[in-house]
Amino acid sequence: MAPSNLSHRRTHNLLLISKLLSLRDTASPFTLLQDSLEQPAAPLVKEYIRRAKLSKVHVTFISYETLKRPDGVDAFISTRRKTPTEIIREASSAYHQGTGTEPVRRRLIIIDSINPLLNSKTLDPGFHLPSFLGSFIAPSASSNGRAEASLVVTYHQDIPSQSQRDHYSPPPLSMLTYLATSIITLHSFSHILARKAARDRSFVPPVFGLEEVQDGVLLSRLDKLAGTGTAEGVVLELEHRRKSGRGVLEWYLLPPASRYSPHHVKEVVTLLDDNVLYNPPKEAETSGGNDEPQSTFELGLTDRQRRDREGVVLPYFDAQQGDGPGEGGRILYDMGEEDDFDEEEDEI
Amino acid sequence: MPSQPPLPPLLTPYLSDLPESSLTVISSVLGATSNWLVLRYLHASLSNTANSNTSPENNGSIGRTSRKVVLVSFMRSWDFWKTEAKRLGLDLARLRDKRQFVFVDGLSELFTPSASAFSTVPVGSANHATLPLRNRPTPVPGRGPPAAGSLDRSAQDRRVQGDASNSVRLHFRGRGTAALDAIEKDIISELHRQRASSDENEELLLIIDQLDLLLAATGPGLGIGATEMADWVMGLQQHAHATVLTIAADSPLIHNAATNVHGDCTPIETEHAALALGLAHRARTVMQLRMLETGAARDVSGVLRISRGGGWNAEAKHSLDEKELLYYIQRDGGLRVFGRGES
Numbered sequence: 001m002a003p004s005n006l007s008h009r010r011t012h013n014l015l016l017i018s019k020l021l022s023l024r025d026t027a028s029p030f031t032l033l034q035d036s037l038e039q040p041a042a043p044l045v046k047e048y049i050r051r052a053k054l055s056k057v058h059v060t061f062i063s064y065e066t067l068k069r070p071d072g073v074d075a076f077i078s079t080r081r082k083t084p085t086e087i088i089r090e091a092s093s094a095y096h097q098g099t100g101t102e103p104v105r106r107r108l109i110i111i112d113s114i115n116p117l118l119n120s121k122t123l124d125p126g127f128h129l130p131s132f133l134g135s136f137i138a139p140s141a142s143s144n145g146r147a148e149a150s151l152v153v154t155y156h157q158d159i160p161s162q163s164q165r166d167h168y169s170p171p172p173l174s175m176l177t178y179l180a181t182s183i184i185t186l187h188s189f190s191h192i193l194a195r196k197a198a199r200d201r202s203f204v205p206p207v208f209g210l211e212e213v214q215d216g217v218l219l220s221r222l223d224k225l226a227g228t229g230t231a232e233g234v235v236l237e238l239e240h241r242r243k244s245g246r247g248v249l250e251w252y253l254l255p256p257a258s259r260y261s262p263h264h265v266k267e268v269v270t271l272l273d274d275n276v277l278y279n280p281p282k283e284a285e286t287s288g289g290n291d292e293p294q295s296t297f298e299l300g301l302t303d304r305q306r307r308d309r310e311g312v313v314l315p316y317f318d319a320q321q322g323d324g325p326g327e328g329g330r331i332l333y334d335m336g337e338e339d340d341f342d343e344e345e346d347e348i
Numbered sequence: 349m350p351s352q353p354p355l356p357p358l359l360t361p362y363l364s365d366l367p368e369s370s371l372t373v374i375s376s377v378l379g380a381t382s383n384w385l386v387l388r389y390l391h392a393s394l395s396n397t398a399n400s401n402t403s404p405e406n407n408g409s410i411g412r413t414s415r416k417v418v419l420v421s422f423m424r425s426w427d428f429w430k431t432e433a434k435r436l437g438l439d440l441a442r443l444r445d446k447r448q449f450v451f452v453d454g455l456s457e458l459f460t461p462s463a464s465a466f467s468t469v470p471v472g473s474a475n476h477a478t479l480p481l482r483n484r485p486t487p488v489p490g491r492g493p494p495a496a497g498s499l500d501r502s503a504q505d506r507r508v509q510g511d512a513s514n515s516v517r518l519h520f521r522g523r524g525t526a527a528l529d530a531i532e533k534d535i536i537s538e539l540h541r542q543r544a545s546s547d548e549n550e551e552l553l554l555i556i557d558q559l560d561l562l563l564a565a566t567g568p569g570l571g572i573g574a575t576e577m578a579d580w581v582m583g584l585q586q587h588a589h590a591t592v593l594t595i596a597a598d599s600p601l602i603h604n605a606a607t608n609v610h611g612d613c614t615p616i617e618t619e620h621a622a623l624a625l626g627l628a629h630r631a632r633t634v635m636q637l638r639m640l641e642t643g644a645a646r647d648v649s650g651v652l653r654i655s656r657g658g659g660w661n662a663e664a665k666h667s668l669d670e671k672e673l674l675y676y677i678q679r680d681g682g683l684r685v686f687g688r689g690e691s
Contacts, residue, residue, distance in 0.1 A: 035658075037625065037628055037629060037657075037658060040629065040657075040658035040659075040660075042658065042659070042660075042661075065578070065582070065626065065629060065630045065659075066630075066659075067369050067371075067582060067585055067586065067630075068369050080579055080582060080583060081525070081579065113626075113629065115575075115622070115626065116574075116575040116578060116579070116626065117575075119573060119574055119575045119622055120573070120575040120576070121524070121568060121571050121572065121573040121575065121576055122524065122525060122571065122576065156625070156626070156629055156658075158606065158625050159574075159621070159622050159625045159626055159629075160605035160606055160613075160617075160618050160621050160622055160625075161618075162573075162618060162622075210602070210603070210606060210625075213599065213603050214599075214638070214641070215377050215598060215599040215638055215639070216375065216376070216377040216380065216597050216598070216599075216636055216637060216638025216639070217597075217636060217638060217653070218375055218597055218602070218624070218625065218628050218634060218636055218655075219628065219634055219636065219653075219655040219656075219657070220655075
């Protein structure tokens, strides 16, 4: 990959993820988080809440599987034994816009898991998923000047969906991915590294957890690398659909929450390609410069030896002088002081 | 006698340190059942008050948090738990009388027609207890013949209205969420009674054994699916300090639905997988029991893998190390837990 390309991605795509996670300019009204048991979405949801707190966004948490109200949430709505209509009503009443003096606060609405709703047996057959989700983002026009809301919905990929009730409508996941303006699929960083290591050696990439299809295994061991503290973090695979229709695909790394303070304002997410573990820097081959073979013998020359070697006049130079046949090409040798004179050798 | 302590030191932190409103899911397979682990949870919670043969080293490591336990069992009878706990030196009957422990029987009369349940006179109840009526086949509970005397007593005590010291029996009536609500109400009233009788610093632990039976025996035909079951669990969770539940994770129940994308798997496969995985997504800890991949071994019963579930909170002060351990249950009920390569 060309470095210019990478630097281009670095500027633009980091800006994009920062905009998405901080909910600026309602870049993505409906974000779908696809997680699995191997990498739950909880850290990312926490990051959403953290950033919302920093920018004073009103957070509504609609709980399908969370028992306790998470920290930093303004309104917590339990959905137990409630119909979708009641949930919508409760969510819209959770935020009362103040009188004119107060600035309009943006809203973040989080649904911690959409699967229970999709698989519910008590659901009214006339339930329409797009209008349910849409009603959060674009509530009724009764109150004008309404806060703009962003919806973040988690979908557990590994929970099987019910067989289709109505064969003429698309399955819920297709519907969700179609509606979403951004789709973030979460992966465990250590798994991504293991897969990459295998791919680099042309091995079959390993599978984890449920994909192992092993009796009794729901989750693989997550923290094989956690002790070293190196491969922690969440890999985000982002697919963002711009308003223009152009799609952006990028892989990011969200470091674990313990690495930065909750009031950290600067961007913490990095490109996956910029990570040292994922994309190790190229071996600095040219920096050394000595391409001689290594050996226990000293194969180099000292300066004096080099000078002497350059001073030697080789026989064919002498032969070119054209002193007649037989004359050129003699080996002319000047005795050095360290040389022994050998009488028997000298028969020229 | 077992030279092993009832609670292996390697497991103790996982058994005794349960943060508030946490959910622990124990998944088991047919060849590696979860009963021993549930018994260890009972022991870790109850043994401090029971002056049984716990060794002093254990008492030190467990700490002095005393707990009250409500055990809801769908697969095993009271006799089974009582006998097995006795092997660990835990007298459940006495603890029950002391209101330290409550047994909620979800097996004996879950599907018994309603009329007989309350109108039987004490004379007939002994008969009734030894021959539990079921209109659906359920797995054979317990081992050995039930001790008729104790059952008789418990059956008679049960009839005494107002005396709450004995096991409550759950009944499934009707269909859908209404039926689940009725069961939930029965369990919650027990939880409340336990809570009312306990001090401030006593934690209330709820153990639900094999709740998947309820799903398997009712199913979508009765308007009960994974969502309704998970909702039901959440309702119970709200009334307990911590919840431990066991669920089967055998390959057909989990993987058929996941691999079959075309939806030609049975409702029970889909619903069970959705329930088990949904609970794992919620759980703080997932304890997965399975057999050795390399086949049966004489000195290893199975593998216990302890993982963080989807509900694990990184910032909580209770840390949780993920581990994979081997365990061996000796003939006398003693337990050895060790790492791979150790013995």
